[in-house]
Amino acid sequence: MTETFETIRYTADVVVTTTDGYVLLIQRGWDPHKGQWALPGGHVDPGETSRAAAARELAEEAGVYATQEELEPIGRFDRPDRDPRGRYITDAYRLTVLPGTIIEAGDDATAVQWWPLSDLPAVAFDHADIIRAATS
Secondary structure, X not given: OOOOOOOEEEEXXXXXXXXXXXXXXXXXXXXXXXXXXXXXXXXXXXXXXXXXXXXXXXXXXXOOXXXXXHXXXXXXXXXXXXXXXXXXXXXXXXXXXXXXXXXXXXXXXXXXXXXXXXXXXXXXXXXXXXXXXXXX
């Protein structure tokens, strides 16, 4: 019998919402989905927990600083076709902030913006599912 091995990559994403109904999205600077809106997030580095990665990526991509303890787990998203680059599994977290929280694009984000939850743009990957899970 021949065994098949699949490379699985591990990521973390963050749904940041305001108390008045907005969600933070970044505009992706790289493929896949270059130019599309997405949640802040990225790869979990060696020796790093997904929660630590989520806090780091949020700071790097959006200029929002949160402690790991402030990030509330939403769940794991692991549908095999969720990323066109191959198999990616993400742990998603939620953070609620006050309206007016300052955001600034950095790292691989070309822009950041607060979007009303009632009028979201199309988002990359399965991020619409993650946002729904975080806000329902």
